[in-house]
Amino acid sequence: MTNRERTYTISELSREFDVTTRTIRFYEDEGLIEPARDGQKRIYQRRDRVRLMLILRGKRIGLSLQEIRELFELYDAANDDEPQLQEFIRILGRREVQLQEQMKDIKEAMREISQLRRQCESWLKARKERPEA
DNA sequence: ATTCTAACA
DNA sequence: TGTTAGAA
The missing domain is CATH 1.10.1660.10 (Multidrug-efflux Transporter Regulator; Chain: A; Domain 2)
Incomplete structure (x- = not known):
């Protein structure tokens, strides 16, 4: 035992x-x-x-459960580590692309927000200088 | 006291 | 994934 x-x-x-x-x-x-x-x-x-x-x-x-399952299935079958590692690299590459796209979207959103905030501040300032407008 | 299945305001 | 009811 x-x-x-x-x-x-x-x-x-x-x-x-x-x-x-x-x-x-x-x-x-x-x-x-x-x-x-x-x-x-x-x-x-x-x-x-x-x-x-x-x-x-x-x-x-950020991997999906299916992706994780696929890796496990490969791991269970394969006698050689190479295929699993190659698939893992592919999945990680996919994830990196997704994150890069999100990064781009976030940056754009940040620009818009910043620009919009400036616009609002500008309007606020104008209102104080000439309330009638 | 824990765990299990099944179901869904 | 959470929650929960009812059984084991």
Whole structure:
């Protein structure tokens, strides 16, 4: 009994990663994790815990659950790391493009807001100088 | 006390 | 994803 690897309950993981148990079950429904069972109860192994970490990390950088699932599927199948890494690079590239587009949109919005604010201040000033206008 | 499924003001 | 009801 040297490898009775540590297991976790859904509530332990939800506390550790600050997500609800609902969220963890949701990821399972989405096919991102498949914990073992003890009757009805879900038993999470180290592997599942790592997956949860990866799911949350992926979410943090803006990856969709499908993209994360695709990477997991590749990882499960592939015997070679290369295809997974190449796909990961592609997904990250896509994300970078999205962020760059958002960056552009945000900058434009900032310009408009700034310009509009100046316009309003200008009107306010004019009103004080000649109230009738 | 915890977890599970299923459903939806 | 949240919330919640009812069962185990």
